[in-house]
Amino acid sequence: xxxxTQPPSASGTPGQRVTISCSGSSSNIGSNTVNWYxxxxxxxxxxxxxxxxQRPSGVPDxxxxxxxxxxxxxxxxxxxxxxxxDYYCAAWDDSLNGHVxxxxxxxxxxx
Amino acid sequence: xxxxxxSGAEVKKPGASVKVSCKASGYTFTSYxxxxxxxxxxxxxxxxxxxxxxxxxxGYAQKFQGRVTMTRNTSISTAYMELSSLRSEDTxxxxxxxxxxxxxxxxxxxxxGQGTLVTVSS
Numbered sequence: 001x002x003x004x005t006q007p008p009s010a011s012g013t014p015g016q017r018v019t020i021s022c023s024g025s026s027s028n029i030g031s032n033t034v035n036w037y038x039x040x041x042x043x044x045x046x047x048x049x050x051x052x053x054q055r056p057s058g059v060p061d062x063x064x065x066x067x068x069x070x071x072x073x074x075x076x077x078x079x080x081x082x083x084x085x086d087y088y089c090a091a092w093d094d095s096l097n098g099h100v101x102x103x104x105x106x107x108x109x110x111x
Numbered sequence: 112x113x114x115x116x117x118s119g120a121e122v123k124k125p126g127a128s129v130k131v132s133c134k135a136s137g138y139t140f141t142s143y144x145x146x147x148x149x150x151x152x153x154x155x156x157x158x159x160x161x162x163x164x165x166x167x168x169x170g171y172a173q174k175f176q177g178r179v180t181m182t183r184n185t186s187i188s189t190a191y192m193e194l195s196s197l198r199s200e201d202t203x204x205x206x207x208x209x210x211x212x213x214x215x216x217x218x219x220x221x222x223x224g225q226g227t228l229v230t231v232s233s
Contacts, residue, residue: 002155035219037156044206044226045148045156050219051212088156092215099172100146100158100218 003028004089004103011109017077020106022089024070028101032092034072036065039086039105048087049074076108084110113137115207115224122230128195131227133207140188141165144210146220147181147192149203157203161210162190197231204228 005023012018022034036049047056049065052072064075072091076083089103118132133145147159160171162181169181180193190207205227208220 032215033217033219037220044223045208045220046223047219047221050221051217056221090156090158090219092218094215096173098170098215100161102156102158105155 002104003093003101004091006087006089006103006106008104009107009109011111012076012079013111014079014081016079017075018079018108019076020074020087020089020108022072022074022103024072024091024101026070027095028070028091028093029067029072030070031094034065034067035090036063036074037088037090039088041085045088079110081110084108113209113222115209115222117205117207117224117227120228120230122232123197125198125231125233127197127231128193129197129229130191130193131205131207131229133190133192133224135188135190135209138209140183141185145181145183145190146208146210147179148206148208148220150206150226151200151203154203159192159205164190194229197229199231202229202231 033051037045038048039045052067053065062078086105088105093101114136116134121129123129141164144161146161149157162169164183183190207224209222211221212218
């Protein structure tokens with residue numbers, strides 16, 4: 001059972017806009033910023049969004065993040081086949097001397 | 112360019128220990144934390160802990176306290192993660208990741224190693 005809650009799956013057709021939610025609590029998302037990681041099949045995770053809504057260099061602006069209270073979301077617009085991957089949200093949790101918590105991951109399928 | 116290159120796959124028997132290395136290049140090794148994250152087959156990501164390569168300070172997830180040790184050799188820009196008393200449930204891909212940010216408010220992993228498969232089997 002992951003500390004952050006994500007839907008296990010999401011899907012969309014090419015060109016569509018898809019959102020993935022991430023729900024936490026006051027000790028993690030409510031207190032600290034949220035990051036999103038993309039994991040393509042058979043590869044290491046890659047940083048997609050950091051500090052709620054910042055994109056690292058090289059990440060297309062089709063990807064955007066937001067946060068409100070103890071929830072966050074990742075939006076992907078203009079969906080492309082290469083976006084098919086697992087997406088994880090993460091945040092620092094202030095409990096238990098501090099630690100990083102992840103969501104359980106959302107498998108995105110491009111139909 | 113920043114790279115984190117990990118050691119190769121390991122097969123261990125239950126009760127044994129494993130030590131995985133993570134060699135950093137392309138940046139000043141002592142300037143950023145190294146974190147370890149593992150992923151069992153078909154499962155999600157699980158954070159194990161962090162290490163400050165400059166001070167050697169560490170912080171471990173409660174689940175791994177007493178079983179995990181994170182160390183470094185600054186002369187060769189390499190971090191290590193040793194997990195002891197291995198059991199079958201420890202079979203997973205272990206990743207090192209560079210931690211960046213300022214305090215818990217903003218903390219993220221901007222570069223990841225390629226992963227090391229550790230298999231625990233009798």
